[in-house]
Amino acid sequence: MHYEIRELKDHVGEIVDVRGWLYNRRGSGKILFLQVRDGTGTVQAVMGKNDVSEAEFNIGKGLGNESSVIVTAEVKTEPRSPIGVELHVKKLNVLQDVKDYPIQISEDVPNIDWLLDRRHLWVRSKVPHAILKVRSEVVQAIREFYYQRGFVLYDAPIFTPASCEGVSTLFEVPYFDEKAYLTQSGQLYGETGAMAFGKVVVFGPTFRAEKSKTRRHLTEFWMVEPEVAFLELDGIMDLAEDQVRYVVTRALDKCKEELKILERDTSILERVAERFPRVSYGEMQGVLQKLKADFAASGDEKLVKLSGDILKNGLGDDLGAADETAVGIHYKRPVMIHRYPSEVKAFYMKRDPADPNFVLCVDVIAPEGVGEVIGGGQRADDLKYLEEQVIKHKIPPETIDWYLDLRRFGSVPHGGFGMGVERCVQWITGCEHVRETIPFPRTIYRTKP
Ligand code: 4AD
Ligand code: MG
Numbered sequence: 001m002h003y004e005i006r007e008l009k010d011h012v013g014e015i016v017d018v019r020g021w022l023y024n025r026r027g028s029g030k031i032l033f034l035q036v037r038d039g040t041g042t043v044q045a046v047m048g049k050n051d052v053s054e055a056e057f058n059i060g061k062g063l064g065n066e067s068s069v070i071v072t073a074e075v076k077t078e079p080r081s082p083i084g085v086e087l088h089v090k091k092l093n094v095l096q097d098v099k100d101y102p103i104q105i106s107e108d109v110p111n112i113d114w115l116l117d118r119r120h121l122w123v124r125s126k127v128p129h130a131i132l133k134v135r136s137e138v139v140q141a142i143r144e145f146y147y148q149r150g151f152v153l154y155d156a157p158i159f160t161p162a163s164c165e166g167v168s169t170l171f172e173v174p175y176f177d178e179k180a181y182l183t184q185s186g187q188l189y190g191e192t193g194a195m196a197f198g199k200v201v202v203f204g205p206t207f208r209a210e211k212s213k214t215r216r217h218l219t220e221f222w223m224v225e226p227e228v229a230f231l232e233l234d235g236i237m238d239l240a241e242d243q244v245r246y247v248v249t250r251a252l253d254k255c256k257e258e259l260k261i262l263e264r265d266t267s268i269l270e271r272v273a274e275r276f277p278r279v280s281y282g283e284m285q286g287v288l289q290k291l292k293a294d295f296a297a298s299g300d301e302k303l304v305k306l307s308g309d310i311l312k313n314g315l316g317d318d319l320g321a322a323d324e325t326a327v328g329i330h331y332k333r334p335v336m337i338h339r340y341p342s343e344v345k346a347f348y349m350k351r352d353p354a355d356p357n358f359v360l361c362v363d364v365i366a367p368e369g370v371g372e373v374i375g376g377g378q379r380a381d382d383l384k385y386l387e388e389q390v391i392k393h394k395i396p397p398e399t400i401d402w403y404l405d406l407r408r409f410g411s412v413p414h415g416g417f418g419m420g421v422e423r424c425v426q427w428i429t430g431c432e433h434v435r436e437t438i439p440f441p442r443t444i445y446r447t448k449p
Contacts, residue, residue, distance in 0.1 A: 005041035009084045011075045018043065018087065021124070022067045022098075024105055025060075032060050034089070036071055037124070044081060045071050047089040056092045065105070066124070068095040112433070119440060120449045130258035131436055134251055135425045141250040142224050142421070145243055146201040151226060154193035154200035156186025158207075162399035164188055165346055169208040171219075182207035185418055188348070188403050190227035191379060194414050195406055201226045206418075211444055214321070215433040216371060218422060220442040225376075227416035233360040233378045236415045237336050240364055240374050241276045243419070244334055248272045251428045264430045268367055271333040280339045281358065284327070285315060291326045303329075318344040319363075321371060328367030338362040338377075347389040350378045350415075362417065370427040376417020383407035 002017040020038030027033050027047075034045040049057050063069075073087035103121055115122045122128050146153075159180040163170050164187055171182040186202035193200030202225040210217040226239060248269055252259070259266060279287065288311050295307035306329075309322030318340070319327075327335050339358040342351060349359035361377030380386050386407055390400055425437040435441035440449065 005036070005038045005043045005083070007040075008043060008075050008087075012077050012085060013075065015072065015074050015090065016087075018045070018071045018073065020069065020071075022063055022065055022069055024065060025063055027061075032057070034060065034063070034069075034071070034092075036069065036087075041083055043083060043085065043087055044078070045073055045087040045089050047092065051089055052092055059094055059097065060092050062097070063094065064098040064101060066101040066121075067098040069093065070095065112436075116435065116441065116446065117449070123439060126261055128436065130255075130261040131425065131429045131431055132439060133258045134255045134262075134429050135421070135437055137251055137254050138247055138421060138425050138428065139222075141247045142203070142243070142419075145246045146224075146226060149199070151199045151201040152193065152197040154190060154197065154202055155204060156183060156189035156202045156225075158183050158205070162188075162395060164348075165208070166393075169210055171207050171209050184208055185223060186225050187227065187416065187418065190225050190416060191403070191406055191414065194227040194229040194416070195410060195412075198230075199226070199228045213444060216321075216423060216426070218434055218438065218441055218443055221434075221438070222421040223418045224421060225416060225418040227414065229412050229414045231378075231415050232413050233338065233362065233415065236376060236378060236417060237278060237338065237362050240336065240362065240376065240417050240419075241334075244276075244364060244374070244424075245272045247424065248428060255428075259429070262429050262431070264428075268332055269428060274333055276334045276336050276364070277331055278336045278338060281319075281337055281341065282339070284319070284323075284337050285311070287330070288319075288323055288326060291330055295326065316341050316343065324365050324371035325369050327365050328369060328371070332367055334367065334373070335365045336362050337365060345377075347393040347395065348379050348386070350380045350413075351385070360415075364417075364419075366423070366427040368427065368430065370423055373423040373427060374417050374419045376415065378413065378415035381407060381411045381413055383411065 002019060003011055005018060018036055020036045023035040023037040023042055025034050030049045032047040034047060035042055036045050047060055070093040071087060071089055072091035073089045075085050076088055078086040102118060103125060160183045163184060165184040172179050173182060183206055185206055186204060190200055190202040205220055206223045207220050210219055252266060252269055292307050292310040295303040306322055306326060310326050313320050339352055340361055341357060342359045345359050345361050349361050352358040352360050363372050364374035365371055366373045383404060386404060390397060422434045422437040426434045435443060
């Protein structure tokens with residue numbers, strides 16, 4: 001009978017088949033210890049010289065890593081094993097004996113670019129395997145969060161006629177006799193869904209021609225974008241906070257094993273249970289000024305260096321990476337920064353009636369250097385204002401007129417946000433670079449494998 005490795009603890013005393021790959025092997029002339037993995041776990045298979053035929057033992061002795069095998073064995077309790085059991089081999093069936101598997105099991109990771117060139121194999125190794133398991137759990141948590149709350153899944157197109165987030169990061173593609181753009185965000189389509197279904201969630205890949213080589217940017221990434229009719233900024237912030245809390249809490253609960261493999265200190269993640277501070281852009285300028293001074297005087301080399309880059313962009317500009325890092329160091333949990341200057345935000349944002357120099361937007365900043373994980377806000381709902389914005393932002397009217405119909409036919413206050421799945425996984429797993437959070441990352445210099 002075949003079982004997955006994760007099921008073995010329930011089959012102590014039985015003779016089972018385990019199908020998988022040799023992760024590692026050690027042993028002497030008389031006894032071999034084969035680490036077998038099948039994707040659901042790793043188990044030690046003990047093979048004594050007298051347990052199998054001489055031919056099988058000899059094959060086992062020379063078996064290379066990542067050889068594909070079917071092991072017939074008895075499941076025995078083993079308290080020292082992380083899964084509580086080990087296998088005592090009766091029969092070893094080798095499907096393919098592999099020699100010279102290129103990736104070594106070693107702690108000191110070689111060049112990450114070298115590994116990414118072999119990503120098709122590297123996904124079998126412990127660390128990437130754990131990160132991608134967390135990603136899978138995060139995506140499932142996102143889907144369940146919205147499903148439980150009655151959101152309708154609403155898929156947006158990938159080929160689009162117009163930009164959503166500014167032309168500088170648009171990927172243009174030939175489209176028969178015309179041209180189209182890969183979507184930067186499904187939001188404009190999400191808004192059509194909100195007017196049809198009340199609450200929708202768009203979830204799919206998005207594309208940005210990011211020329212910057214940072215640890216937070218991909219050219220292809222997945223975004224989850226809820227959009228809700230009659231929801232205003234405070235409600236949008238509530239939704240974002242609830243969603244982040246739900247996803248992180250669930251990952252902490254379901255991915256304990258993976259987070260242990262990743263040696264993740266989860267203390268800051270656990271602080272999602274607390275309320276996220278909500279600070280306006282204006283108030284944050286004051287906080288950052290104080291942090292800049294405090295860090296400069298701290299005597300801590302890293303903080304002093306960071307201090308030099310805080311508020312580099314100046315008042316009225318977007319916050320920089322250093323500002324977001326400082327915010328994370330200060331608050332040690334996700335922070336919501338709302339009401340940015342209208343000049344730095346997209347054309348569709350609604351102006352703050354209290355001060356029209358600012359818009360009713362919100363960014364959620366994750367701590368530990370990850371920075372912005374969510375961007376969103378309330379949408380401009382006035383036709384005349386949006387028409388002016390379209391002209392101001394030089395958006396070809398014929399590509400966006402359909403969107404303006406939403407303000408002609410039953411316009412209501414509404415809004416939503418987008419969360420980058422990879423940035424969220426990056427924060428939860430604590431990995432250095434966002435490219436490790438997706439099976440096949442796409443960046444300015446990488447379209448392979
Ligand atoms: O802040 P952004 O640009 O917002 C939008 O696209 C809105 N239209 C979303 C909405 O309101 N429905 O992007 C949203 C999030 C960011 O906070 C970040 O997490 C992620 O998308 N993101 C990226 N992730 C990886 N690589 C990139 N190049 C990213 N650009 C944005
Ligand atoms: Mg943003």
